Amino acid sequence: MSCRKIPRSVTQSSKKRDFFLNLISKSTTTEHLNQTHTQIIRNGFSNDLVTITKLTQKLSDFGLMNQAYNLFSSFSKPDIFLFNVIIRSLSHNNHHSSSFSLYYQLRKKTSLKPDNFTYALLISSSSYLESPEIGYWIHCHSIIDGFQSDPFVGSSVADFYLKFNQVQNARKAFDKITNPDAVSWNTLISGLVRNCCFSESIKVFEGMLLSGTRFESTTLAAVLPAAAELQDMRTGKYVHCLAVKTGFFTHVYVLTGLVSLYSRCGDILTSKFVFEQINEPDLVSWNAIISGYSCNGEAGFSVKLFKDFIGSGFKADSSTIVGVLPVFSPFGHLCLCKSVHGLSIKFGVNLNSSVSTALITVYSRLNEIGSARKLFDEAPNKSLATWNSMISGYTQNGFTDSAINLFKHMQILEIRPNPVTLTSILSACAQLGAITLGKWIHELVIKEEFQSNAYVSTALIDMYAKCGSIDEANSLFENMKEKNVVSWNAMISGHGLHGKGDKALNLFTEMLNTGISPTGVTFLSLLYSCCHSGLISEGDRIFRIMKTDHSIEPGQEHYACMVDLHGRAGKLEQALEFIKQMPVEPGPGVWGALLGACMTRNNKNLAKVASDELFELDPGNIGHLVLLSNIYSTDQSYQEAAKVREIARRKNLKKIPGCTLIEVGGTTIKISRHQVFE
């Protein structure tokens, strides 16, 4: 008899509990939840662990941390469930250190055993701390308690190591998981991407597919940035197909990832197509397409989209600004740059470090070095990139002294340079002929262990070559482990500069034998070398094979070099003939080369032809007038020389005296070369 009665009351009680659990779950407001709590107390369920655990969690989800904690504390004997819930609440409310106090309490003051839930939560908390030590401890405890192969614990351990940039340890933890689930794989893939291990992350993604684990849209979104970074279209297109097949092609994160991928690979049309498939593009989607157009030099579209974006009521964030800015510099759109700068102030992101860096870069490129410096001085949080952008801004605008001073300032502030900083400073040294500083930077490169960086070693080669130490440049080049096309170019033009055309040509043959494909710059360096060594027929041959053997269209600079090559040899008529047969309109560089040759060869008539073209094409440039006037003077045609000077005076043009830089006893000094029109 009683046997029947007890179950009935248990059933009744359990039904009531279900009722309360349901009420808690459905509570949508704090008020509602508090009313439910009152009912729970009235019905004598305030000591029911199950109900209270659920209530505690809901309170914490509503951000009512204190109430949740009081409820927990009111229990003299909480079980592991309640402990886990309160640890989770603390961790979700950023009270990470309190979770560890609770863990301590759990181990010292109770006989409860932490389970896989407890460890997963605690390790996750550890990854938000400043240093990894506590995480190491918890990880050890979890191994001792036998949770090493648990996917929840294992995933959070892997994530913990990835957050502390310990990729190898993360891999070890992942490999210990018996049956990694989608979360485990996603954690590893995205963590590898955050640690810039792009190809590894793609390999893991392939491993996941082979393992047969069902991937999620988040998996595709996680691996796409790796494919974009490596410009790996094969993986990208494969992910695209998978997304279409599985129906994830509607998912905004996946689509946005594809937009970036195609933009990065230069396929802006597909990028635009994918963008149009996004139902409701969010801020990040807009940023992806705007920066996509921007990176691919599509200024008009980029600006139009940016306007559409602002017009749809979106608030630009720092990434929008950083994404749209680069498109302005190649086209000299100072006005647009200024208006985006204004918008960045309006949206309150102008002091963001990446925004100031992008603005400094774009103003520098537009030769607005004063505005760039103002932004630099006003930037409250200067990253290394901010310093670098200002230094290279100075270097590229020829303000080498300012670049070096800023670098010295960095040294005083004990800001450690990176390869980018040193590359810029080396370029400044090369421009200045500052060999002593250059050598000191070389020592710094060795100290910081940047020798293996291709950009740095190339900048060193260029610096030594331009400062006259061709042997030093050559020995560095010989010792480079991985030479890229830029290093070869630097060494070729180094030899050219030193009048060693034959060496430059031999190096080119060697380069082709190594399997490196030449670029336009390689040919420019070669033509330049031929020019400086008087190798006319070799120069002609190089110019020919450039197009026939290597499918590189010559640019204005190549044509100008060819005119120079013939001009220097005194074959002025041939040079003119060459210009006439050019398949593209000759630019100022080409006519300038002819004018220069006329100067050395005293050819007054041809000089007039070249000058007339130059006045049309490049009216603001005083250099041409100087050359022409000098030609007339040398020829003793003083009246004509005077006429040219008169034109210059009327145009209010004044020649900035040219100078040569040499280093004497560690100091660079200027030696005036021309003193014309002063």
Place this chain on the structure above:
DNA sequence: TGTGTGTGTG
């Protein structure tokens, strides 16, 4: 019978 890890686009 109440608790969970983690990830995503620029």
